[in-house]
Amino acid sequence: MLYLLASGGLLSFNTGFAIWIAISLVVFLLIMMKFAMPPIMQALEGRETKIRESLEAAEVALAKAEAISKDNEKALREAESKAHQIRKEAMDDAERIRNERVAKAKDEAEQIIEQAKADIEQEKQSALVTLRKEVANLAIQSATMILDAELDVEKNQKLVDNYINDLTKN
Amino acid sequence: MIRQTMTNYLKFFYTLLFVVLLGSASSYAADAEKESDSPIDIMGTVADHDYFTFFGKKLYLPRLFLWENDLGELKFSTYSSTKKAIASGEFIDIDHVITPVTGHMVIDFSLTSHLIYFWFGLGALALLVMFAGSRYKKGIGSDTAPRGAIQNLFEIFYEFIRDEVAKPNLGDKYRTYVPYLFTMFMSIAFMNSFGLLPWAATATADITVTAVLAIFTFLVTQFSGTKDHWQHIFWFPGVPLGVKFLMIPVELIGLFTKPFALAIRLFANMMSGKIMIIAILGLIFIFNEMYGNIAAYSVSVFSVVITSILYILKLLVAILQAYIFTLLSAVFIGMAAEEHEHDHKHDEHIHADLSV
Amino acid sequence: MGLLAAGIGAGIVAVGAGIGIGLIGKGAVESIARQPEASADIRGAMILTAAFIEGVALFGAIICIILALG
Known part of the structure; x- marks a missing residue:
């Protein structure tokens, strides 16, 4: 069994060995720092920036989409309220028109009824007049027949008229 | 289903561990018998050798x-x-x-066995980096998601060092130090893990190796030191004149204790793990010599169980010590490279940044 | 004499490290009980601090090895 470091046991510092290690470590570190690591670091950082950028872009797009959908919703609500208003207006109009029509029709009807009443009254009056005349005539004729020229026509006429007037008064 | 396969794997792993440990214990004993009177050679397993064991054969260096x-x-x-x-x-x-x-x-x-395992550690890292580099060059991982266990593992470790070690401790300048910290972490982790193989030597269980690693961190720290860092050592700001002179030796000692502690911590952790396992397995052979076969068999049950538990602990320690070495390196470099708040240049820097 | 010193020293080192790691474990368990959602961070900090204490303990152990071997 051969310890290289037997003089100091486990805790001795071996210069030759240390030089070997220092040289290999320097060479290795230089290779790692100059050639091996930078491309890997760049690749990983590139990937990370790409991921971060795409995440940010996605967030922006999401915000945009949200804004758009909010706008759409707003427009929809506006349209709805407009439609509601229009419908209400239309209903009001219809109501108004209907009321007007109804009122007009009522008026017309009343007018017609009044006209009819007036006509009826007139007819009645004229009928009454005619009837009166007829009655008078009949009375005169019958009286003439009865009296047979005892009286002149004029005096009889006057008599009958008075009588009829009395009749109507009573 | 997954759980089933997991337990199967674990069973397989434990069986393997037992077989390997028993085999290694017998090989240690065989070594010892030839060369000394002690039934087991504890120091020989952690000392540096002029040979390197390859599939049970000694290759002399x-x-x-x-x-x-x-x-x-x-x-x-x-x-x-x-x-x-x-x-x-x-x-x-x-x-x-x-x-x-x-x-x-x-x-x-x-050339020694520890040097060979040091080179193995660097070589394993070189292979890993070359593999990952070729993947990234092809666009796998840079344009698409990383593929395969090795590349994912590489990214886990790389991003761990960059985001958990370099960024919090080194601030804006972390990019310069990431290759250094990553190389240190991975090579120490590989060397520590190679030490878990029963026939292999742990390069980091050698004070020379850890000292050189710590010296590298020390040099990087001093070369990245700002004016402020040196001012704090030789002319401590904000204290009376007498205290300024008093602070010089204190700060100078502090300068050198940091890498010293770094080297000793790694060395002692790796060596003690190895010694502990050899000592516990060595109990079998000590009992064999002192009380005979039957005692040795009964002790071996206890020893092997404890050793398997220790092996799992050592796996944790192997990664943890690499992490601690790297983290402390980053902290020391960060402390030296930091520009303090009372520094006017720093304030201007901030203003310049804000104005841009 | 060196062996005796080494043995006593190693024992004291183990006591110190044991107390230290015990205090860390106590603090960590209490913190986790108070804030279970931060348990991952606390566990990481606990392991790191325990490793520092272990490092200090191993300094002592190294001195003991030097005493025992020298």
Whole structure:
């Protein structure tokens, strides 16, 4: 069994060995720092920036989409309220028109009824007049027949008229 | 279904662990029997060797010596193994230390098992990085999601170092230090994990290796130190003149304790784990020698169970210590590279940033 | 004598580290009980701090090894 470091046991510092290690470590570190690591670091950082950028872009797009959908919703609500208003207006109009029509029709009807009443009254009056005349005539004729020229026509006429007037008064 | 396969895997893993541990214990014992009177060789398992075990065979490593002979001439000799060196007649083995027959050793440049495992650690990291790099070059992972276990694992560790270690401690300048921190973390983690293999050596259980690693962190810290960092060491701001002089030695000592603690922490953790396992497995052979076969068999049940638990703990510690080494490196570098608030340049910097 | 010192030292180191890690565990468990949603962060901090204490304990252990071997 051969310890290289037997003089100091486990805790001795071996210069030759240390030089070997220092040289290999320097060479290795230089290779790692100059050639091996930078491309890997760049690749990983590139990937990370790409991921971060795409995440940010996605967030922006999401915000945009949200804004758009909010706008759409707003427009929809506006349209709805407009439609509601229009419908209400239309209903009001219809109501108004209907009321007007109804009122007009009522008026017309009343007018017609009044006209009819007036006509009826007139007819009645004229009928009454005619009837009166007829009655008078009949009375005169019958009286003439009865009296047979005892009286002149004029005096009889006057008599009958008075009588009829009395009749109507009573 | 998944749970079923998981438990199956776990069972398989535990069985494997038991077999491996029993095998390794017997190989340690066999080693020890030949070479010393003690039934088990604890120090031999953590010490550096001139050979490297490969599928149960010892491959002897070349020895390189820079030495000075009697005449004061510097000589550089290379031998394919220790035996050859001794056979050449120029070197002898005094208490397991190779010394020249005449003159003295200047620097022993011999390749050792720990150096080989250090290279294995770096090599494993190099393979991983090359694999990941080729994937990213092809566009897998850079344009699309990463694919496969290895690339995902690579990304987990890389992003862990970048986001959890470098970013919080180093601020805006973290990009420069990520390769250094990642290399340190991964190579230490690989070296620690190689140490879990029963036949392998743990390179980080060697004070020389951890010291060199800590020295690197120390150098990086000092080279990235701002004016402010040096001012804090040699002319502490905001205290009376006498205290300023008092603070110089305190700060200077603090400067060197940090890497020292870094080196000792990693070394002691890795070595103690290894020693603990050898000691517990060694109980089997100690009992065998002292009380006979039956005692050894009964102890082995206890020993192997404890060792399997320790192995899981060691796996955790292997990653954790690499993380702590890297985290503390980042903290020290961050402290040195930080520009303090009372610094006017810093304020201007902020204003400049805001104006842009 | 060196072995004796090493043994006593290692024992004291273990006591200190045990108290330290026990306090960390106590604090962590109490914090997790108070804030179960932060348990992942607390566990990470706990492991890290425990590792620091372990490092200090191992400094002591190293000194003991030096004493035992020297």
